[in-house]
Amino acid sequence: MTTNNQSSFSEPSTSQDFNLKKILSSYTKRWSWFLLSLLLALGIAYTYIRYTTPQYEAYAKVKIVSDDEGSGAGAAFKDLPMFSGAESAKLEDEVAIVTSRTIIEDVIEELDLNIQFFVQGRIHETELYDNAPFNINFIESDSIVNSSWLNFYIEPLSDVEFNYKAYENDVPKKMEFGESIQTKIGDVVITPKSEDVSNIIGKDIRVQMTPISSLVPYYKYQIRLEPIEKNSRIVRVSMQDPVKSKAIDFINTLIEVYNKNTIREKNIKSKNTADFIDARIKLIEADLAKVDDVAESYKTGNKLTDVASEANMYLGVSAQSEQELNIVKNELNTINFMTGQLGEPGDSFDPLPTNLGLADESITATAAKYNELLTERQSRLRSSSEKNPIIINLDEQLSTLRNSLRQSLDNSAKTVKLRMNSLQNQLTKVNSKLYAVPGQTRELRDIEREQTTKEQLYLYLLEKREEATISLTATSPNAVVVEQAYGYSNPVSPNKKIIYIASIFIGLLLPFSVIYVRDLLDNKIHNKEDLVGTISNITVLGEIPRLKFGNTLNAFVQKNDRSLLSESFRIIRTNFDYVRRARSVKAYDNVIFVTSTVNGEGKSFFSANLALTLANTGKRVLLVGADIRNPNTDIIKAKAKTSEGSKIGLTEYLNDGSISVQDTINTFDLDGNKMDMILAGKIPPNPAELLMSDRMKPLFDEVSIDYDFVIVDTAPAMLVTDTLLISQFAGHTIYLTRAGYTEKSILNFTKELHEKNKLNGMMLVVNDVDQSNFGYGARYGYYAANEKKGFLKRLFSKAS
Known part of the structure; x- marks a missing residue:
């Protein structure tokens, strides 16, 4: 039966596949949202640009001149180490000075900007x-x-x-x-x-x-100073203001005020410097005269001539003696090293170093001979042993040479030590003579050094006094104007291009974000494609479109109806007939149960319209209201013209054995379309037990014979057990889902019902599908009446 339940019009699951076309369609079908959002954003941007005060920019270029390029007190002392940090004015410091509160207050006051x-x-x-x-x-x-x-x-x-x-x-x-x-x-x-x-x-x-102090922060924030290039002294001074001419005047006045302040400060510094130099010159003159008198008195009293040359001679002799002593010490170290290399009698024979620069050449020659014999011994040992007579003879020769070398080295060591002692005695004598140089020489040097220092400082101050005097009459400003302030004709703010681009971006991003978040959080089905992607092994008969009016229970298929609703039910009727023929059910083949997972998915609406659609073909159709807990099919009674019938319903029939099936049947006429119906009746206190009554089977046996189709509107299968209690009387079960209402997670219950065959011949239908998600009929409108709509009506119908 499960195999027969598959049909050619149920599509395979593709929910896990990336479908770019589907993703894009979720946005393109809501194009009206994007259009409205874009128009709104552009309108806001236009309003903002229209009523925002424009800002104009003005700029000037100035070159910051350091003190060494001009004049002033700093230039007078630029070559002193203590003033070397001010040799070139720091650009950052000058920028801070230009934007200082004092200067900006002067500019505001001069231009009366308050x-x-x-x-x-x-x-x-x-x-x-x-x-x-x-x-x-x-x-x-x-x-x-x-x-x-x-x-x-x-x-x-x-x-x-x-x-x-x-x-x-x-x-x-x-x-x-x-x-x-x-x-x-x-x-x-x-x-x-x-x-x-x-x-x-x-x-x-x-x-x-306005108080000037309150305006300073505003103008300080508006002023921008930045070098045109890295490490450049040319600074671009810019400012924005609603009045272009005010910005130009402010920049020009700012530069003028800055230059006036720097010139005033330089003149003050130059005057103070000149006064300071004059005072220092007088002090240096007195100190220099005193030093000259002391030097003259010292040389006369001690009868000193050129003592320094004699001291230099002793220094030369001392240095030479120390050099010779170091050479002798190195020779003694070499002899001791070579003695250590010989080792003691009985030790193994090791090569000796040669060409160590010893003064005794015989030692070098003996060492060379020793190494030759040792080389020959080692060569013969490769092919013989130490007991070989030749090896023994070589060992004796090597021992003799080693003893001879040891004796020669001992003699050389004694000779070198004698030379070293002699040099040390000579060096001691020279140093004593050097130390004996009169201490007056050092004192004389101190006096001459002080005399030279005082004289140089005196000459330096005389030169700087002249420079400081000249700087008083030749003071230049720190800022040289490269370009006078110039204002742009077009406002820099608001930037129309950027604002419109941003508004377009925001206008498109806003609906995109809403749709994206909405789809991201959406856990409901919306059309047949979503349902097939969730349940792939159950036949989907078709889709029911969303109606344009409120209560769907008031919408019924009429005779000769060509609406989209009517065509959707015709498609479902045709697909059901195809599945029905393929299944070949023997018992209750004409009994169709209509159920759903939860309440509100449109069972009663679907049951009534399916019954009317089948009745339109001339078939005898009976609609049974089996949802006795919450009957909704009774609304047909109020919409239709009753030909025959009674007030007795299914509840009364099951509860009273004296009531026959025919007593419960009502005949209704809806615009010429006749249909029989068993109403649900009064709501009983024990609906589940009542549906388990033995009178249910005779009811279905009788009506399945008397009617071509029996449509049974049952209770939701997940909420109550009523439908499962009478499911054995169903030849086919149409399981209803609702777009935008049925959650995908609860469809697991539907899968379980199908896998365990709890409902016979399950088929699915999607109800309340939005026409933008609908299938062929809504898209092409072949049978539907062509209603002419205005632009706004079409726009908002799309948006909904």
């Missing part, structure tokens, strides 16, 4: 910088003005009058230009910069005054 004028717009306001319309004159001191917050509104009415508001929602107060206005920081006088103010009449202008 006072700003804004023209009110519909969305945002625009700053007036180049054509600021008014002069703001404060009675209070600059220190108070530069550290205060103030905000007020001006609306020019004419060349002489304007409306004044301290706050935006205040009632305007009419005033005249030049009139004193009381504010929280003191009186303010406003005057127009030009006689013609017609271009700003009627415009709301906001005047904002």
